[in-house]
Amino acid sequence: QVQLVESGGGVVQPGGSLRLSCAASGFTFSSYGVHWVRQAPGKGLEWVAFIRFDGTYKNYADSVKGRFTISRDNSKNTLYLQMNSLRAEDTSLYYCAKDRVAVAGALYQFDFWGQVSLVTVSS
Amino acid sequence: DIQMTQSPSSLSASVGDRVTITCRASQSISSYLNWYQQKPGTAPKLLIYAASSLQSGVPSRFSGSGSGTDFTLTINNLQPEDFATYYCQQSYSAPPTFGGGTKVEIK
Numbered sequence: 589q590v591q592l593v594e595s596g597g598g599v600v601q602p603g604g605s606l607r608l609s610c611a612a613s614g615f616t617f618s619s620y621g622v623h624w625v626r627q628a629p630g631k632g633l634e635w636v637a638f639i640r641f642d643g644t645y646k647n648y649a650d651s652v653k654g655r656f657t658i659s660r661d662n663s664k665n666t667l668y669l670q671m672n673s674l675r676a677e678d679t680s681l682y683y684c685a686k687d688r689v690a691v692a693g694a695l696y697q698f699d700f701w702g703q704v705s706l707v708t709v710s711s
Numbered sequence: 712d713i714q715m716t717q718s719p720s721s722l723s724a725s726v727g728d729r730v731t732i733t734c735r736a737s738q739s740i741s742s743y744l745n746w747y748q749q750k751p752g753t754a755p756k757l758l759i760y761a762a763s764s765l766q767s768g769v770p771s772r773f774s775g776s777g778s779g780t781d782f783t784l785t786i787n788n789l790q791p792e793d794f795a796t797y798y799c800q801q802s803y804s805a806p807p808t809f810g811g812g813t814k815v816e817i818k
Contacts, residue, residue, distance in 0.1 A: 633747075633755065633798055633809040649806050683754055688766075696802035697745055699766065701754035 590614040590700045592684050597705030604674050608705050610667040610684030615700075618642070618662035619690040623698060624669050626680035636682070637669065638694045647694070652678075674709045681706055713737050713801050717810035723818040730786040732813045734799035739779045743803035746775055746784045749812075750795045758797075759784065789815075 596608040610622070624636040637648045637658040646658050657670040667684050682705045685698035714737035724730050734744065742762040747755040757766045759775035762782060772787045786793055794817055799810040 632811050633800070635807045635809075638805075647805055685754075688757065688760060694805065696743075696800075696805070696807040697757065697760045698747075698755070698800075699757045699760075701756075704754060 590686070592686065592700060592702035594682070594684055594702040594705040597682065597707050599708045599710060600674055601711050602675060602709055604709070605670070605672045606674065606707060607671070608669040608682055608684075608707070610669075610702050612665045612667065612686070615686070616690070617660075617665040621687040621691070621694050622660065622667050623685045623687070623694075623696075624656075624658060624667075625683045625685055625698065625701075626678075627683070628677075628680045634680075635696075638696075639667070640693070641690065645693070671707070674707075676709050679707060679709045712806055713740060713804060713808050715799055715801055715808050715810040717797075717799055717813050719813060720811060721814040721816060723816050724789055725818045726789055726791060728789045730789055730793075730815060732784045732797055732799075732815075734777075734782040734784070734810050736780045736782075736801055736803075740801045740803035742778045743801055744775070744777065744782045745800045745802055746773075747798045747800065748793075748795045749798065755798065760802075786815075791817075 593611045639658045655673045659668045684702040687695040688697040688699035716735045744762045746759040749755040763775045796814045
């Protein structure tokens with residue numbers, strides 16, 4: 589069965605950095621585009637970033653562009669989100685999610701989600 | 712960015728009711744509309760993709776319709792496990808954007 593297991597969340601001071609990981613299993617990770625989506629406590633969902641199946645294309649929400657970097661290691665079946673220059677407004681639950689179908693671009697249909705990582709930015 | 716507006720933001724219903732949630736896009740998105748269900752403390756679950764296609768494993772009491780700018784999620788014969796928050800999301804263009812959510816509560 590498909591599993592996405594996240595790690596790396598925690599508490600960090602404003603301006604600090606954190607790296608989230610998402611270990612995938614149960615599907616051919618190297619064939620699928622994957623995303624990060626976040627949700628501020630008690631709020632709605634916000635897409636954060638996408639990376640193509642082979643890592644050659646990435647795109648980001650304007651709110652994180654230039655501060656966050658999405659990457660993947662297909663040999664380890666793992667997705668990453670490097671978060672730098674963190675702000676209080678980045679405090680959220682962060683989910684990794686896979687595209688529903690293995691396509692060359694981004695489908696933006698999230699059929700499986702990780703179990704979430706909580707990132708708290710506070711002094 | 713395409714804005715997604717859901718209504719109502721919350722509703723109360725009873726087991727066995729038929730529930731309808733609407734979602735409006737700020738511009739035409741053809742049929743690039745997806746619906747998710749989220750229960751407290753859990754990740755969202757994909758229910759409907761491409762406006763009307765039922766995701767594998769989702770009960771047939773869930774259905775979606777619409778195209779262009781106006782979409783509907785219908786839940787027939789509401790079950791206890793359906794009390795949750797529902798989100799629409801457009802996959803027409805980047806960045807993908809979500810509606811604000813509709814919380815379905817027990818009457």
